[in-house]
Amino acid sequence: MSGGPTLPQQRRIVTEIPGPGSRARLERKRTHVADGVGTVLPVFVVEAGGGVLVDVDGNALIDLGSGIAVTTVGNAAPAVVERVVAQAASFTHTCFMVTPYDGYVDVCAELAGLTPGDHPKKSALFNSGAEAVENAVKVARVATGRDAVAVFDHAYHGRTNLTMAMTAKNMPYKNGFGPFAGEVYRAPMSYPFRDALSGPDAAARAIDVLEKQVGAGNLACVVIEPVQGEGGFVVPAEGFLPAVSRWCTDNGVLLVADEIQTGFCRTGDWFACDHEGVVPDLVTTAKGMAGGLPLAAVTGRAELMDAVHAGGLGGTYGGNPVACAAALGAIEEMRSHDLVGRARAVGERLGARLRAIAEEHDVVADVRGRGAMMAVELCRPGTTEPDAARTAAVAAHCHAQGVVTLTCGTWGNVIRFLPPLAITDELLDEGLAVVAEAFAATA
Structure with a gap:
């Protein structure tokens, strides 16, 4: 189902992120695109499918955002x-x-x-x-x-x-x-x-x-x-x-x-x-x-x-x-492909891993969601005071390690997970391992 069926479903880091090719294109973007149009992760994508985005520098990123819940069936599903x-x-x-x-x-x-x-x-x-x-x-x-x-x-x-x-x-x-x-x-x-x-x-x-x-x-x-x-x-x-x-x-x-x-x-x-x-x-x-x-x-x-x-x-x-x-x-x-059932399976996998992260890091105040739409809310330990700075730091670490994550929330203290339902279990697990590393690295 993962369009571009020959696209390897694996994370691959060959340059820093963003790499030189993306940085050059970012300069061109600054020249021609209004500043009001921002980007979460300034890598320029040349190919995508399943749970992977490939940038102009050859880096293959794990996609846990689906273009904000758009590419549910993958970026190039055959049908x-x-x-x-x-x-x-x-x-x-x-x-x-x-x-x-x-x-x-x-x-x-x-x-x-x-x-x-x-x-x-x-x-x-x-x-x-x-x-x-x-x-x-x-x-x-x-x-x-x-x-x-x-x-x-x-x-x-x-x-x-x-x-x-x-x-x-x-x-x-x-x-x-x-x-x-x-x-x-x-x-x-x-x-x-x-x-x-x-x-x-x-x-x-x-x-x-x-x-x-x-x-x-x-x-x-x-x-x-x-x-x-x-x-x-x-x-x-x-x-x-x-x-x-x-x-x-x-x-x-x-x-x-x-x-x-x-x-x-x-x-x-x-x-x-x-x-x-x-x-x-x-x-x-x-x-x-x-x-x-x-x-x-x-x-x-x-x-x-x-x-x-x-x-x-x-x-x-x-x-x-x-x-x-x-x-x-x-x-x-x-x-x-019974994507209703697949969303439930992804949700179980996501939820279990996110709850494990919450056990290890008391900055995670809440784990919530349904199906393949899950999130963690970060607060200063022992309080309900939003911790937007730690949220941004975790997301930035994920981005640098080739995992696309998105933040949200009224206070900017929520990390949301919206993987394509075309993602493999192995790729999802690898992406979540990087998320766990990001919490440890920013502690």
């Missing part, structure tokens, strides 16, 4: 490559709003069957997760006739004006970019490590805020990541999501599940909502759905999606035929 090549040879664009094509409809049909719930569903396709979230809000406002939108502490929903308002973290996502869209309200999230509340109690706290500060009758939708992503891989306590979902149903508020980072097998279910049987009214997807090509979707109850007037949803590139072909290939890979 994705074959379908993309065939589609590109036929046509690359017509604009679905001008002349439609089967690929768009095929993706929507797959989404109807895969997303939670067995009710009639329809979808609209877009380019990015932020576009999907923004359009879900549009659908919710038209369908309910209400304006207000509720989101949660630590949420991340995108970088457009509306989704910046919905995102919690100021730096780097919001700082200096206001004023933001109005009628967005924030409720407290269930964060078991920090609030020690049961799911139902955390839900009652959030609902109390919404009822008192917004009013259920004013809310078009509640938008929530079933497992938060950029906010720190926060997994709400059991019972939190079902309680919020029931309250939404009882009050005519639409529940929008932002499954952009959690969807398509990542958490050990097709969607993270499946874990507790929560059936949202609308689901937003992107990232892992198209094997690395830009594609996003809003999928929802048919009557809600149809509430929007003709022409009210769309975009020139939304549902591009090559991206749709990639998505159909990625879904084929997910099914044929």
Whole structure:
């Protein structure tokens, strides 16, 4: 399954990281690319597949980030490559709003069957997760006739004006970019490590805020990541999501599940909502759905999606035929290789190793996640005070040793692990051994 099937699945360090070739290209990047576009690890990749990224200097890095949860099936999975090549040879664009094509409809049909719930569903396709979230809000406002939108502490929903308002973290996502869209309200999230509340109690706290500060009758939708992503891989306590979902149903508020980072097998279910049987009214997807090509979707109850007037949803590139072909290939890979089961197996391996690291290093205050979406939160020993400096040091050591890791969290003190599900057990173990070494080296 690891595209580029001849690419050796092993870590190889032949220069310092970044090497001379990457450093030269970094100078060119500084000349031509806006400084606001940053990079986590400035190595220039020339080949990738399975769990490996190969840079211009010949270094082979272990990928524990999947391009932020995008390359779930690998960077060049065969079914994705074959379908993309065939589609590109036929046509690359017509604009679905001008002349439609089967690929768009095929993706929507797959989404109807895969997303939670067995009710009639329809979808609209877009380019990015932020576009999907923004359009879900549009659908919710038209369908309910209400304006207000509720989101949660630590949420991340995108970088457009509306989704910046919905995102919690100021730096780097919001700082200096206001004023933001109005009628967005924030409720407290269930964060078991920090609030020690049961799911139902955390839900009652959030609902109390919404009822008192917004009013259920004013809310078009509640938008929530079933497992938060950029906010720190926060997994709400059991019972939190079902309680919020029931309250939404009882009050005519639409529940929008932002499954952009959690969807398509990542958490050990097709969607993270499946874990507790929560059936949202609308689901937003992107990232892992198209094997690395830009594609996003809003999928929802048919009557809600149809509430929007003709022409009210769309975009020139939304549902591009090559991206749709990639998505159909990625879904084929997910099914044929049982990536739901693979995500659970990866999660067991990840969790065991991360808990072992936590036993040895008391800076690790919490190990959490689900499936192949795991994280450790670092705090000063014996406290809940975030330790962002140690977090950055651990990540930097991993990078220097050829392992791609990502940080996240409201306080920048979480290391997240999102390996491609195409990664081998041996490569995953080697990557985690380097992570363990990084904790020891930075103690």
